[in-house]
Amino acid sequence: MSDLQYKVIVGLEIHVHLGTKTKMFCGCALEYGAVANSRVCPVCLGMPGSLPVMNQKAYEYAVMAGLALNCKIAEFTKWDRKNYYYPDLPKNYQISQYDLPLAENGFIEIPLEQGKTKRIRIRRAHLEEDAGKNIHVGSHSQIDLNRAGTPLLEIVTEPDMNSAQEVRALAVELQRIVRYLGVSEADMQKGHMRFEPNINLVITKNGQEYKTPIVEVKNLNSFRALERSIEYEIPRQLDNFVETTIVMGMGNKSTRGWDDVNQMTVLQREKEEAHDYRYFPEPDLVPVKLTEEKLNEIKSRMCELPLKKQLRFINEYGLSDYDAGVLTADKSTAEFFEAAVKTGADSKRICNLLTQTGLKIANEKGCGLHELGFTAQDICDLAKMVEAGQINSSAANIILEKMTQGDLGPRQIAEQMNLIQKSDAGEIEAV
């Protein structure tokens, strides 16, 4: 095996729940953890005679995500029916977009080590409705349709990723983007993001290239599972090639699932069955035409995107790549940091206070920095005290911790706790 050179090729399909209040085609509330089948109505139950009406916010959120992914936003888009039978799909067709997706031909820059980035092309992004949930109990299955009709953005990348780390970086970056935009909570625990990587290898043997059959791993809902599934597939496909010499060919794409207990992928379907979804234009909905005016209005709602902010923090505030990444992991942290810097203290000092202590406490409490009970001005004051040599940095961290526990400002705490450093030995003696 050692004579084999190989390259991993991964493309990703990602489903993101949009964070609207209601479903895509009806006014049922989107609510995680509600009693089964209690957030449903004739429309999302697919009752006879019911008709869908498009949620405007879902469309706008999808456009925002498309813009953030540098896609061309379609001036004209329409809905199609994707026909297949499954118990969690009440109408037995899914309203989706087939030949005219609302966003196409974009890219996402993903952060790699040492401030490097890589551009991954986005093939398309389209809107569709989610299905409900099948729950398997013993000899039968139960169906809960609360999730049915949730607006879902499906994003398809080109196969531009070449390692598990890159795939993970893309997933994390996408999460950061949709959260920045406020178009999705992107909470993995709640299944707001689901991943389906398409993985294969290009193997060089005796100067010739061989491509292994593509494997699609279905329905991964954590970054860890996503990364592990690719790490698992690489040696498996390599071994398989050595053993069988089977290469990519017509219809030998297979589908695998992720076994979280045994940390391995398992075969679900050997051959890509010729799906016949019988797509056709959804007659119950009318097309969407996007005017330039509307597009500009949506554009005006966009914020600075995370990677741009991260790079700006490095350049503007002299932060390390790592620190800039930590501070821009979510928008509120980044904004808090920047507000504190703007009040005039040293950016690195503020960064240290926030990353070493502030975020640690926030994580423990499960909240954001801005919810810890101190203001950007407080942090600035604290940082200035360190700069002035009035307290040392370990004292600063102690004070910061105290600041989250009451209403006292940094100076008061420092005085109370007697943490003020005297400037020379003489003074100490005098005390």
Next chain:
Amino acid sequence: MSAELLNLSCSQLKAQIISKKTTSLQAVNAVLQAIEKIEPVVGAYISIFKEHAIAQAKNIDEKIASGKEIGLLAGVPIAVKDNMCTVFGATTCASGILKNFHAPYNASVVEKLIAADAVIIGKTNLDEFAMGSSTENSGLKKTVNPWDTNRVPGGSSGGSAAAVAARLCFGALGSDTGGSIRQPASLCGVVGLKPTYGRVSRYGLVAYGSSLDQIGPLTRTVQDAALFMNVIAGHDCKDSTSISQSIMPVPDYLDKLDEPVKPLKIGIVSQLNAGAESLVQKAINDSLELYKKLGAALVEVKMPHFDYAIAAYYMIATAEASSNLARYDGVHYGYRTADPKDYIEVYSKSRAEAFGQEVKRRIMLGTYVLSAGYYDAYYLKALKVRNLIRSDFVKAFENCDCLMMPVSPMTAFRIGEKTADPLQMYLADVYTIAANLAGIPAISIPCGFDDNNLPVGLQILAPAFTEDKLLRIARMHEVNTEFHLKKPKLIQ
């Protein structure tokens, strides 16, 4: 007394109820008596809401007595085709698969009828899921033509047409995907209007061919059709395909109804009329003569793609139907097979056991034309032909105000006569289908009788959203003829 009452039109009855010459309760009781006597022969209804209707009538009478404002259909007993959802009674679509289905909501048109103080007497029979032209495809019961009980009432709104003709209600709603209001209206000698696609909300109408389906009235007079339109037309935010008031305002259809359209240019497609039975042709020609006498000019128009309408229609309608009917799967509601061995059988056996032959045939056809490899040749081709047909109409209407032609090439045929060959049955829709493909309004009005005393209908087609004018043109015929006053022997 009650027979006289039953002969009133909706408009006349409404006037009598409001002026307290009669009451809604009297009207309801008259209808219920007629139902008791004649319904066992006609079989127009799938369900009858006796108590509900009586209670409703009493309410409305009280409302009138106490001088409260009253709706446009003040206490008039009417019927609704059983493919529109109601929270009272079942909504069956005349299918075994929905036999016991109780909708948790009212169709928007039903809400409008209720708001207009109509009394819904019952829900009428139809071809299963509105697929057919004779009501013989009902999975639940048989409806006959009140003019000859050995003959079909037409379809798919055969129950509504038969009920209106047999005085078992004063008016009814039907739905029209390829002629399902107009053809039974023609065969039963009543007025049937298919409005422009988008004029009446489809919310709560169980879908057959979603881009073609439209709800409309079956009544005894054109005036009643206008009255119904005043109740049911308009935008509905629950139906994305219903046109907003700002784009296409809804006129008052009664307002200028009695003003003849002058000048009136009627478009005729000679080669088309030649395809009908000779007595049908004669009745149509007589009508044209009448219009000429009334000052209309006839102009010959070309509809070069009309011949392809049936082909395009059966591709589009069945494709949409195959998808629309996928939801009847025995999982969330409706019939489920007794002992499924796995969940796949829940689907395939429930559907095989509960759907009738015509529904299965159309699901099969629609599935086939959408499937990989055939989409372009059949479905996409049909959408293109549809565009050509629409252009034909657009061009035709540049030279005339409306088109006139038969509704059906023949009068009511015998029960069982055409069931053996589905294609022959489809071909009988030749005159009605194009209006659905083009989305334009069309009306059928009584215009004569054949040798067997079976009614003939005249079809008038008009540009989109010009129902007001269409009704005025039809009204010109009505006020100068008495075909609409004739009654079937059965109820004389």
Next chain:
Amino acid sequence: MAQNISKQDVQKVAKLGRLQLSDDEIEQFTGQLGSILEYVEKMNELDTSNVEPLAHCLPVNNIFRPDEINESLCSEKTLANAPDCEGEFFKVPKILDESSA
């Protein structure tokens, strides 16, 4: 391009449409669909190479609803028509093939 639909085609379509048809029905539909499709072939007399497909006659676009919550049905109403249910759930025989489509 006369394409006579075969018995195998009909069987395939029946499977796609989730209809368990009897042999008689397969036989019957093969003939009937064949003659309907043969009739439909007449569309090919028309040159439609420069014609846009018309899926909808409506002159409208951009019909939206605001993102506002409407009341959902109570689970009693939701499940009232269910052929089989368990607690608040719809119930079906065990779903084996996770990716059946």
